[in-house]
Amino acid sequence: MSTTRRDTYTPETLLTVAVRIFNERGYDGTSMEHLSKAAGISKSSIYHHVSGKEELLRRAVSRALDGLFGILAEEHARVGTAVQRLEHVTRRTVEVLIAELPYVTLLLRVRGNTDTERWAMERRREFDQQVADLLKEAVADGDLRSDVELRLATRLLFGMINSIVEWYRPDARGASSGEQVADAVVQLAFAGLRSTG
Amino acid sequence: MSTTRRDTYTPETLLTVAVRIFNERGYDGTSMEHLSKAAGISKSSIYHHVSGKEELLRRAVSRALDGLFGILAEEHARVGTAVQRLEHVTRRTVEVLIAELPYVTLLLRVRGNTDTERWAMERRREFDQQVADLLKEAVADGDLRSDVELRLATRLLFGMINSIVEWYRPDARGASSGEQVADAVVQLAFAGLRSTG
Incomplete structure (x- = not known):
């Protein structure tokens, strides 16, 4: 054995x-x-x-970051109106987060005590910034509300998405699929809880 | 000295x-x-x-829990339609979270290794359950959308609210007030990011 x-x-x-x-x-x-x-x-x-635990950390967070930055390279993240691209990126971010749950969880928890951790935080901020830029563009297009401060809206959107690593348990009985969670996030983030009927 | x-x-x-x-x-x-x-x-x-650090923990999380349960006793949390009460509770939860930031942060981070931690987690779940019940009632009233699974919607709403302890820094330059953050959360949670104009 x-x-x-x-x-x-x-x-x-x-x-x-x-x-x-x-x-x-x-x-x-x-x-x-x-x-x-x-x-x-x-x-x-x-x-x-x-070479040591820092290399393992680098490989692990690279896997999460490759998944996230891969989204930005997808066609639907590059073509279309800003709000369409933002919806696509939101949906895919949730899907990648769930597909790579332990890796993204680790990425979201690094603290910045080593070079690798600081690099990971820097890359994560770059990703967040690109999403924030999309949000800004969509507000400028008039497709997103302008009465909520941009920085706050970005924080709350990521707050909702990133919370998934705290409560999503893929093995739980009746667990929602990545697609179901992604649908729910997109619905809530863009249209809110209120029924429109 | x-x-x-x-x-x-x-x-x-x-x-x-x-x-x-x-x-x-x-x-x-x-x-x-x-x-x-x-x-x-x-x-x-x-x-x-x-008597020791556990008593300090109990006092600290009690302060957070008293703030949160105090909300449910407020008139606007008891009178009105379910959706109105839910909006009030959402807004006030954000305000209490920001007013009692270190205490609520601690409450959200307890892990359940001691009796006091388990008691705090149990009380917190009771609060979450009461909010989930309001959400359910508002869906039954037809005021909230029924196409997002209830448990998912509750998780995402709390995910957005609870994320505030991770990024809100009251002393940061240009920091939003508790009221501004509460407004943003209520707007996003109930009406979403999309402009309605």
Whole structure:
């Protein structure tokens, strides 16, 4: 068993374990010892794959960031009115967040104590800024209300989206699918709770 | 100096310091030693005021919970249509959250490792449940849309509201007032981002 396990251990499965432990204990609170125990392999085996926990963090947040920035490259994020592009980006952000739940959770929780954490926060701010720019453009087009301050609207939109990592449990009985949650976010964010009938 | 400080130390100022440290280090990560250093008084002086850190936690989260449950006792939370009462409760929840920011932040972060934490989580769920009931009633009245699943809508509404503790900084330059944030939340939650003109 133990030999098989060692043989089949890949950087990918190590990353899965590391992200789980980072989310459970916090990145700062995780030692190589914790990772070694959780993965069931020795520390020297881990060092065979990666230079240390910061590399694992970089790989993990890169996966989340690649997912998010990939959205901005999609056709529907580049073509159409600003409000259409914003709706697309909102929907896809929720879908990516749910598809890459542990990775985005980690990204949203990094604190900025290391170079990698600061880089991740900087990239995340770039993403948020691009969404904020879309919101601004849609307000200028007259498609979004102008009576709510832009910065506040952006914060609240992301507040709603990012809250998903706190309560969404894909394995819960009757859990909504990523698409259902994305639909709900788009409906609420753009049209609100009130019935229009 | 030191004598004066000791003399003027009250349970109230001790609570203020304790809540700040709990929020910075996490409740689990805070020792009486940390509290003693931050407050600038000896541990035995702290024990003169309270039985330990769990009592400080109980007092702090009680302050947040009293604020929140106080809302449900207000006239506008009891009289009117369900949607009117829900709007009032939403607005006031944001205002209380901002007025009692460190206390509500702590309440939202407790993890359930001690009796006091579990009690706080239970009370918080009771509050959320009462808001969810209002939402349900307003949907039944036909005043809120029925195409978004109730549990999802409640989660997203609280997600937006609770995110405020993550980004609102009352001392930041040009910070919005509690009333401005409450207005924005009510506008977005009930009418959405889209302009109706």
